[in-house]
Amino acid sequence: MSATAPPLARPAPPPREVTARALVRGLATAQRVIGPVSLLLALALMVEVAVRSGDTATLGSLVLWWAPAFTAAVVLVLRPSVATALMTVAVGLVAGSGFVATMLQSYTPEQSRGLFLVEALAWALMFIGAVRPRAADGALWVIVGLVAGTAALAAGHAIAGRPLELSPDRLVDAVIMTIAYAVVAVGGRRRRDRVPELPDAALVSRRQNAARQRERAAAALVHDTVLASLTLLERTDSRLDDRVRQGIRRDLDAVAGASATSVGVVSAAAAEGSLAARMLAIVDDLRWRGLRVDLSGAEALTSSAGVSTAAAEAVLAAMTAALENVLRHAGIDRAEVTVGRTAQALTVLVVDAGRGFDVAQVPDDRLGVRESIHGRLARVGGAARVWSNATGTTVMLSVPVAAGEESS
Template sequence: MSRSFGRSLNAVAYTCLFAALVSVAAFQFSRPSAVLWPAMVAIVPMLVLLYLSARTRDTLYSVAYLVVGAACTYWFVLTFYSQSPPILESDALSLALPKIALVMVGGSAPHIVPRLAWCTAGYLAAELSAGAAMVVAGQRWEFFLTTFLAYAVTAIIFIVGSLSRRSSRRTQPMLHRAARDEQLAAMRHRIEVKAASLLHDTVLSHLAAIAGSVGDSLDPHLRNLVQRDLEILVGEEWLTEPEPVVDPALRHRWEQTPLFGAIAESRLLGLDIESTGDFDAISELDAETSVSLGLAVKQCLVNVLRHSGLTRAEVAVFGSESDVSVMVIDAGRGFTEAETAPDRLGIRHSVRQRIEEVGGAVQIWSTPGRGTSIMIRVPARSSERSSEVDAS
């Protein structure tokens, strides 16, 4: 903004100087007997120094423009008032043109105080040089309102522009802080949702494992699963959910996916699960989506074991270019989602909200006494790549 404002002042100065040249030519044409060429010559050094000052933004050229401009203004005014009769005694605007150009020397300064100082120096130099020329020509010195108004308007623009920039500088950090607070709130919400879902899943699975155990001790494999879940809850690994390190040769195998792990763990809890469909479609999911899908399906299977009154369920996998769908089906008691108690977080947090966090969707069909079908749909990586290609 500083440079653009300086260029605007330089443009005003150029306009005034060229207008002064046109004015001299017009007066010379109207009075051929007058000798006005010295006034035209006086404008040329001002044009040259104004160009150098605007191009280099060097203080030396600004000082030269101020000093030489004052001398040129003196010569310009003296040339006209030396004519007989004086030409400009009734034309304040033409006389003010080189003086206004001298006031615009403030365009080369970078800050408000130097700009005001340069403009004030330019105004005083213009008025003193013009007044001296009038006195030397035998004329009475007069105060010209046109030059003063140009100086006053320029100073006001300087002050208003500086105040507006300071206000914007104060406002910008507030906007940055608001955006940062919004990001932190969103991150905190995601962590809270993830923590609530993970805690709910873990506690419910452990209770189901303990309830289904035979004898006084748990199955060793179940004991290891419980121990692993407790370590995850105590540690911080659940915050990032890093992608499991898998042998690249086995990366896309069905047995390596979180969904397969969820089915296997549910079978250990005593649930008879029939799994069908396109298992290779799971390899089209990224790590975060695959983990979220596995945890959501695991919660669905635990709900079957705990609430359906049956120990049998079906998991069907469907894949397409745009998404991967998993349906969990049981023929148990069924339920009405709208009548679910507010403190029941399984479907709400561990399934629906978890899937929505990765851009998926959940549909539930359930009728009391006739079973439940839950369709979980998540986007595949191939759809994300095609969307990026379309956007590019």
């Protein structure tokens, strides 16, 4: 009996990606704010120059060129996108050219504070910032702004009929901002090399865990079928009667046709019949193999509502494994099975009065207790407890009961 594993939820973005994007966004936001702030500083300096020179008419002309560039910079801060970035570059190119030409024609270098005020609009163009959360995008717009600003300066000097003079400060600032984005990009790449993508790692981990569950369940199945058949052959001095042959054939068919459920449980027993009928069939099968099993409380299984298919498979297989251990190791031909049920759990007790064992000393590679009993029940949310001493062994198996679940 198989069950389809639930679809894996789409994992959240990894912390590495979130951090890198946050750094790029923070750097880009800071750049975009610097743009209009620098233009406000340029406006203050223009007012100071106009007051000292007494030329308010030129100030008005300069403001007419300055205002579109400032407006575009503010819009870019409020709504950063490729479209607004391109608009800022286009406005800056036109307004910057007229601003430079007006500044050069109206003021001497001493009056205009040298090249700083002349290059104010061109300098502000470099602070577009990344409009997409990628470091390469930020570096690209720095370069675009530098080129557009330089073109505006060249056009303004040409209109004013002045030889082109450029300050190295803009280039230095552009290099610094490009390096800042490069540091973010290199840091993210190194982190990717050191740490796997978390969604991929989580998916791989879940797949590996599911594979380990299937492997353990398959090992338990082989332990309870093929190894049980080999033990039977040993106990019957290798004489194969018809019933032994049927049992071996049934075990081989179970292994060949077994399938894994979403909780890693491998179905070995036929699913036909009620839970009580299947338990009685297991008891009868063991009886002819030499183990008398006294079953009580089977009336608790007349209704299996609330016991999921996986839980039913697990408790039957674990009970079988416990009885197989009695048959193989206890040195006794009799065991008792008691079934009980509450609103929360279905419980099966397997008790024998044979020679016990030290539970704490069971090696990890022994499948009979670790996987066939504990592992099976744990994978369906159940539990097993084993008590054993020189006077016998008690195994308590418990699986959850939940109203409304698929029943066996």
